Amino acid sequence: MTINPPDPHCQGVQDELAELALGTLSGLERSVALTHVEGCPNCRAEVNRLSAVADAILTLAPEVEPQAGFETRLFERMGVSRRRRWRLPRRQVQRVALAGGALLGALGLGLGLALTSGGGVPAIDTAAIAANLTADHTSRGEVYVAPGQPGWLFMSVDHAQVTGLVTCRLTTVRGDTISVGTFWLASGSGTWAYELPVPADQVKRAWVVTGDGQVLASATLAH
Amino acid sequence: MSELSDEALLAGMAVGDETAAVTFVRRYQRRVYGLAVSMLGDAQAAEDVAQEALVRAWRHAQVFDARRGSAATWVLAITRNLAIDAMRVRRSTPMDPARFLSLGSVSLDESPEEAAEAHDATPGVRAALASLPPEQRRALVLAVVYGLTAADVSERESIPLGTAKTRIRAGLQKLRRTMDVKVIQP
Numbered sequence: 001m002t003i004n005p006p007d008p009h010c011q012g013v014q015d016e017l018a019e020l021a022l023g024t025l026s027g028l029e030r031s032v033a034l035t036h037v038e039g040c041p042n043c044r045a046e047v048n049r050l051s052a053v054a055d056a057i058l059t060l061a062p063e064v065e066p067q068a069g070f071e072t073r074l075f076e077r078m079g080v081s082r083r084r085r086w087r088l089p090r091r092q093v094q095r096v097a098l099a100g101g102a103l104l105g106a107l108g109l110g111l112g113l114a115l116t117s118g119g120g121v122p123a124i125d126t127a128a129i130a131a132n133l134t135a136d137h138t139s140r141g142e143v144y145v146a147p148g149q150p151g152w153l154f155m156s157v158d159h160a161q162v163t164g165l166v167t168c169r170l171t172t173v174r175g176d177t178i179s180v181g182t183f184w185l186a187s188g189s190g191t192w193a194y195e196l197p198v199p200a201d202q203v204k205r206a207w208v209v210t211g212d213g214q215v216l217a218s219a220t221l222a223h
Numbered sequence: 224m225s226e227l228s229d230e231a232l233l234a235g236m237a238v239g240d241e242t243a244a245v246t247f248v249r250r251y252q253r254r255v256y257g258l259a260v261s262m263l264g265d266a267q268a269a270e271d272v273a274q275e276a277l278v279r280a281w282r283h284a285q286v287f288d289a290r291r292g293s294a295a296t297w298v299l300a301i302t303r304n305l306a307i308d309a310m311r312v313r314r315s316t317p318m319d320p321a322r323f324l325s326l327g328s329v330s331l332d333e334s335p336e337e338a339a340e341a342h343d344a345t346p347g348v349r350a351a352l353a354s355l356p357p358e359q360r361r362a363l364v365l366a367v368v369y370g371l372t373a374a375d376v377s378e379r380e381s382i383p384l385g386t387a388k389t390r391i392r393a394g395l396q397k398l399r400r401t402m403d404v405k406v407i408q409p
Contacts, residue, residue, distance in 0.1 A: 075245070
């Protein structure tokens with residue numbers, strides 16, 4: 001609905017409202033328009049509506065993948081701590097697993113380990129290890145363990161039929177059990193990545209355990 | 224965390240929740256960078272702008288007011304303003320508006336029907352923009368996206384100043400009527 005300016009003062013600035021809303025008006029024209037708008041609720045409302053339209057046009061901008069290392073540089077600037085940033089959104093994890101892309105590249109870790117598709121868990125053509133998380137011989141997700149300084153663990157859980165905080169535990173080849181950290185499962189699904197507290201080649205099994213100690217799934221890492 | 228609404232993420236960011244910030248960044252970095260690169264046409268300059276926009280969103284999340292617009296429009300408006308500043312500092316020529324329109328989802332040749340049928344997150348905006356005459360659409364994109372004044376548009380399009388002003392104003396008002404924009408007054 002077009003607002004019909006009720007008085008000559010509105011008529012005088014109506015031509016400038018669009019540019020005022022866009023922030024492209026300058027000089028005397030801007031000063032005159034602003035002075036009027038500050039005292040005129042109708043024109044102020046119109047400027048706000050036109051600003052909202054301009055903002056909406058920006059949402060048509062294309063989605064473009066930033067350059068490699070964008071996240072790393074950004075998180076450094078933001079001061080986001082290193083441990084936090086590896087908790088990945090589900091969408092990214094699916095892309096990693098299904099597309100068979102570079103696992104750690106997608107994690108933003110920059111180690112460049114390549115995955116190739118093959119079976120339930122993509123095969124990895126480097127020293128990184130992938131294994132199925134299972135429970136009662138049924139797949140519940142995947143685990144990836146990648147060597148490095150530090151090494152990394154990435155875990156994706158599906159269909160675990162639990163919502164809540166779960167713990168990732170590791171059993172080492174020496175038989176030690178280590179709680180690595182916790183993450184959230186929503187409707188049985190969740191993803192998580194973290195620095196390994198031990199060398200990757202020392203990890204024998206990975207476990208997903210509920211708060212009351214119930215084992216939801218486990219994976220055996222074949223080195 | 225990844226399933227939280229934008230508003231919830233910004234609320235988390237406002238109290239310093241880093242996980243919320245990481246999720247927000249991963250949700251919006253492609254759109255923010257996409258807007259910056261379509262405005263600037265230079266990958267490095269676009270990264271600088273996109274990073275600064277996301278850093279500002281992180282640092283100023285507490286001023287976001289969901290009643291006045293969506294998180295997407297908020298962070299994209301920050302990006303647009305920074306990109307305009309960058310263009311002015313670099314004294315660079317704005318990209319052709321056709322680039323923004325074609326990289327995005329609205330072609331200069333697209334009909335309203337084609338725009339309405341296209342799969343897009345903002346179908347109302349697409350269709351409304353597609354319904355404008357091409358010359359009006361160009362003037363509007365130059366002003367809205369690239370921050371050109373009416374005088375700039377006049378010079379660039381080789382049209383009288385009055386015509387440039389009319390195209391911008393009429394285009395914006397037509398979109399406003401088509402989209403039936405509602406805003407809550409501050």
